[in-house]
Structures are given as C-alpha cells and as structure tokens.
Amino acid sequence: FSTAIAITEQPVSVSVPVGYSFTLRCRAQGRTSLQYQWFCQYQSDCHLIPGAINQDLPIIAEQTQLYTCRVNDLHRNAVFSDWVKVEVHQCVARGLPPRLWQGEPVIVLNPSEQRVEVGQPLQLQCAAMGVPAPSYQWYRNGNLLEQQKRKKLWIAHAKVSDSGTYLCCASNSHGEHWSSAVDVHVGEQSQPTSLCCTSPGVRRKIALLVGNNRYQHHPNLMAPVRDVFELSRLLEHLGFQVVSLLD
Numbered sequence: 318f319s320t321a322i323a324i325t326e327q328p329v330s331v332s333v334p335v336g337y338s339f340t341l342r343c344r345a346q347g348r349t350s351l352q353y354q355w356f357c358q359y360q361s362d363c364h365l366i367p368g369a370i371n372q373d374l375p376i377i378a379e380q381t382q383l384y385t386c387r388v389n390d391l392h393r394n395a396v397f398s399d400w401v402k403v404e405v406h407q408c409v410a411r412g413l414p415p416r417l418w419q420g421e422p423v424i425v426l427n428p429s430e431q432r433v434e435v436g437q438p439l440q441l442q443c444a445a446m447g448v449p450a451p452s453y454q455w456y457r458n459g460n461l462l463e464q465q466k467r468k469k470l471w472i473a474h475a476k477v478s479d480s481g482t483y484l485c486c487a488s489n490s491h492g493e494h495w496s497s498a499v500d501v502h503v504g505e506q507s508q509p510t511s512l513c514c515t516s517p518g519v520r521r522k523i524a525l526l527v528g529n530n531r532y533q534h535h536p537n538l539m540a541p542v543r544d545v546f547e548l549s550r551l552l553e554h555l556g557f558q559v560v561s562l563l564d
Contacts, residue, residue: 420448
C-alpha cells in the first residue's frame, strides 16, 4: 500500500538568480529500505533525471523548471513528493556573486504607478527571489489586503475606493523585504493635480515623511514603513499634501 511510505520532508520551491547553486531535499520513511528518483518538467516535457537517485538533488540554476521526487520501497510501493518550482531570474542578488547570497528575499520587480478608469482592470506586479521562494502580501494605504497574496495584484473592475498607495511585502523564513510604494489613481482621481491651482496668497501645507527600516548597523525595522502610511492618512485629513519616502 502507498501508506507504507511516508514523506517526512518535502522539497520546497525556490526563486533564485541564474548560476545559483542549491540543493532540493526529500526525506521519507518506510517499512523497507527506500529508493529515490528525481524528475523535472520544463514546459510540457517531463522526464526523469539520470543519476538523480539520492535524497538530495544538487542544482545549478539555469532555467525555470518543476521538480518532484518518487520514492519506492522493495514491495513496489511508490509515492511522489510535492511538485516544486525552481524559478530562475537572469540577474544577481543585490549585486553579489550568487555564492554569497543566503536566500533572503530580494525584490527584482517593483510595481509601477497606475491610472485607470472606473470599471477597468487594475493590475500591479511584484517579484522577488528567495530560498525558499517568498510568499507575497499586498497593502493599500498601509492596510493589509486580505485576498491579495500573489505576485500579481488583480482587480477586475476598479472602483474609486481602490485608489491609494500600494506596496507588496515578500517574505520567507530568512526575513521580509518591501517593494517600492506606488500610487494608483482610479476614475475622478485619474488626472494629476495641478500645482498651480492654489489661489494667490494661499500657502500650501506640505508634509515630508521619511521611513527608514534598513540602517547599516541595525537589524531591519518594519514599524517605520507602517508608521509612514498611518501618519500619511492622518496628515492628509488635516489638509496636508504628503510626500512619503521609504528607505
């Protein structure tokens, strides 16, 4: 029976720079000795990897592929591990040689400012490298967007209330990293505000907020980023034009 074999450690997906060396791991327990065989899939082509018959599969990242491991016992029972994705980016991690990067999240694609009409689709994208592959969480005006947990933020029919400042947090077991913050304008807010509209003699109130969570000799801080958004909303209610700078 297949229950005669239990996988105790599944391989995990990674998102890495080209040329990066790492190892996929699979561990299992059974009633007899076990045999391992790794498979990979590129596009629609799936095949076993010759000689990949150990619990660990060393890889030098070349192209994005899927991997799984088959585990057999002496009674011809077999189970497959989870399919995992090895996503390969044609870049380096923060300018460092791949061997010096330890797998902490590194943003490789930041979202860009969007101006859309009411009812039109809204799309923002973020991508990050990491070992294991990062998970994603989007925020608007500092508030967590519960349903937006993918690289791509997608709203099929944008509303005026979807306007705001967006950013994405990429995180894994090594830590988290934030994308740049971008403004989204929907409908009535789709036209940029003219700076010459102020009546003569009326002084504009402008607030500059700076949030730094990456000091050179201090662990990463998350509170400054959230504080900037909270203060931005408060100052906007008080009539300030707010300029926010992060890191």
